[in-house]
Amino acid sequence: MARYVKISCLSAPQLRVDPQTDLEETVERMIRYWETQLEQVLPDQPDLIVLPECCDRPESSGYPLERRTAYYRHRGDRIRDYFAGVAASHSCYIAYSAIRELPDGSFRNSTQLLDRQGNVAGVYNKNHLVESERTKADMLYGKDASVFQTDFGTVACAICFDLNFDRLREQYVxxxxxxxxxxxxxxGGLMQQYWAYSCRAHFAGSVYTHAPSSILSPVGEIIATSTNYYHYVTSTVNLDCAVIHIDYNGAHFRRMKNKYGDKIRIHDPGLLGSVLLSSETDEFTVNELIREFGLEQLDDYWQRALEHRCASGNLEE
Known part of the structure; x- marks a missing residue:
């Protein structure tokens, strides 16, 4: 059963603020700045907006660490609450990435997922900090990596340096x-594609303007991307999909298309040996389609191949 979700990713640069600016004025300017940025994507009525890391931090090259800490404490949750109001008034989810202070006075680099009512649906703390985030900025490493439930499916979060570590990726796998x-x-370059493919998941990346923000499919293809002219991207994806290897399954593809036509999509990215199968109808889910035609999903195929390798008599002495 098709599960379409419209995703927007913003590549807005950090706002440059004179460190001598009053902290209250800085917070107000930051909110006005993000009002302007969001105006670029809200007319498309996205289901989800993804913001870049530390989105409400003043541009750091001219903003000393001590002043930044004072700003975080003065800001508190007010900018998060601003985004929560946007989420509620536009009935969308927002992935708000920012530094936050905990009651014990320590800091985290976090993504807070705000739901369509403006409530916090989940919080992810960056598991793999850059060392200076701990040694200079008094942040602690996150230890958990939960998957959060939304009304369109389950989502996982990663922040910047996280993309380099297999431990976190394998948890999500x-x-x-x-x-x-x-x-x-x-x-992250090819790591974005690797995460998408290895997790068999769509991938929505919001990155500052020196690099594009992109939406990728579970076979590692870029579906849509921001450009040097427009620092945002919006695209609709179908989450009712599965990665299927061509081996042993490919013989069924023609029968499937002959029966269901454009109610299903079999997309071959080329070179990979796998296709992305999706249900484009409300009549059945992709899992029901898989069962009807006796298809084998990719991870099951890999597991069967490993077991066959290790079966008695199949491995060289």
Whole structure:
């Protein structure tokens, strides 16, 4: 059963603020800045907006760490609450990435997922900080990596440096999210594609303007991307999909298309040996389609191949 979700990713640069500016004025300017940025995507009525890492931090090159800490404490949750109001008034989810202070006085680099009512649906704390975030900025490493439930599917979060670490990625491989939300100051290059494919998940990356923000499919293809002219991207994806290897399954594809036509989509990205199968109708889900035609999903195929390799008599002495 098709599960369409419209996603917007913003590549807005950090706002440059004179460190001598009054902290209250800085907070107010930051809110006005994000009002302007959001005006670029809200007319498309997205279901989800993904913001870049530390989105409400003043541009750091001219803003000393001590002043930044004072700003975070003065700001509190007010900018989060501003985004929560936007989420509620536009009935969308927002992945708000920012530094936040905990009651014990320590800090986290977090993504807070705000739901369509403006409530916090989940909080992810960056698991893999850059060392200076701990040694200079008094942040602590996050230890949990939960998958959050939304009305369109399950989502996982990663922040910037996280993308380099297999430990976190493998946790998500096991949890099988529908969508990975990536808020970042760096792009990650081929790692975005690798995460999408290895997690069998769509991937929505919001990165500052020095690199594009992109939406990727579970076979690692870029579906849509921001450009050097327009620093935002909006696209609709279908989360009712599965990655299927061509081996042993390909013989069924023609029969499937002959029966269901454009109610299903079998997309071959080329070179990979796998296709992305999706249900484009409300009549049946992709899992029901898989069962009807006796298809084998990619991870099941890999597991069967490993077991066959290790079966008695199949491995060289």
């Amino acid at each position: 096991r949890q099988r999210p529908d969508l990975i939300l990536f808020s970042s100051a760096y792009h």
